[in-house]
Amino acid sequence: MEQPTLSTEVILTHPQQTIGNVQLDWSPQPGSYLDLDGKTYAVLERHHRYQLRAGRYQLHKIALxxxxxxxxxxxxLVAGRWVLGDVSCRFNAQSELIRCAVNPEGPCEACQFYEQSV
Structure with a gap:
């Protein structure tokens, strides 16, 4: 069965401005990446916009x-979600958005702060 497309507004966080309205056939979660007009963006938040129709609220649009x-x-891949960096390191944040506290920009390879997690 084909997934329905939903109108999605893409909003840049800083400076806050709408950079596009697209139809997506997938539901981006925070931590995922989106390619738009040749640029790559990290999804930080997802908000649902509802509209009242015939006495019921229906999902109208998504704001990313x-x-x-x-x-x-x-x-x-850890417990069904993608996390950044080397998860065997003690300092890994186990996050989709930040790698670690001591070397957030990375790379993890040959990092001087690497410590095997226990």
Missing amino acids: YVQSAPRPLERS
Whole structure:
């Protein structure tokens, strides 16, 4: 069965401005990446916009708050979600948005702060 498309407003967080309205056939979650007009953006937040129709609220539009970001090369699948960096490191944040506290920009390879997690 084909997934229905939904109108999605893409909003840059800083400076806050709408950078596009697109029809997506997938539901981007925070931490995922979106390519739009040749640029890559990290999804920070997702908001649903509802509209009252015939006495019922129906999902009308999705607003994605994004920031410009390169698509990371170091990702690991942990418990069904993608996290940045080397998850075997003690300092890994286990986050889709930030790699770690001591070396947030990365890369993890040959990082001087690497410590094996226990």
